[in-house]
Amino acid sequence: LMLEESGGGLVQSGGSLTLVCEASGFPPDNYGIGWFRQAPGKEREGVSCISSSGDTTNYATSMKGRLTISRDNAKKTVHLQMNSLKPEDTGVYYCARMGYPVGCLLEERVYDAWGQGTQVTVSS
Numbered sequence: 001l002m003l004e005e006s007g008g009g010l011v012q013s014g015g016s017l018t019l020v021c022e023a024s025g026f027p028p029d030n031y032g033i034g035w036f037r038q039a040p041g042k043e044r045e046g047v048s049c050i051s052s053s054g055d056t057t058n059y060a061t062s063m064k065g066r067l068t069i070s071r072d073n074a075k076k077t078v079h080l081q082m083n084s085l086k087p088e089d090t091g092v093y094y095c096a097r098m099g100y101p102v103g104c105l106l107e108e109r110v111y112d113a114w115g116q117g118t119q120v121t122v123s124s
Helices: none
Strands: 002-006 009-012 017-024 033-038 045-050 057-059 067-072 077-082 091-098 111-114 118-123
Touching (some): 002 091, 017 033, 017 091, 017 118, 045 067, 045 077, 057 067, 077 091
Parallel strands (some): 009 118
Antiparallel strands (some): 017 077, 033 045, 045 057, 091 111
């Protein structure tokens, strides 16, 4: 199985980016998908997640109101739209597969597969 992130890049403060997680090698509609990020010198933290059916979403408090997560199971993709980006949003963003299909949690312990990450840099 594979998870591949894309859409990262350099953006000015206040700008927007849409990250895409593309899944392969497994039926994505059986699994929740989460997004995590790791800022320089900090531990990885949960950003957002979406259940297998898309009916449940969850967002980190620090980014709530600035994120929209969605999924297209037919295309095997999960999108994370990020608006009003701040320099403190800089980091490597990872998508991950949740180990079971019910709901979604922003806890690393429930994720069993990870992508390589995509760099997001927000300049001030």
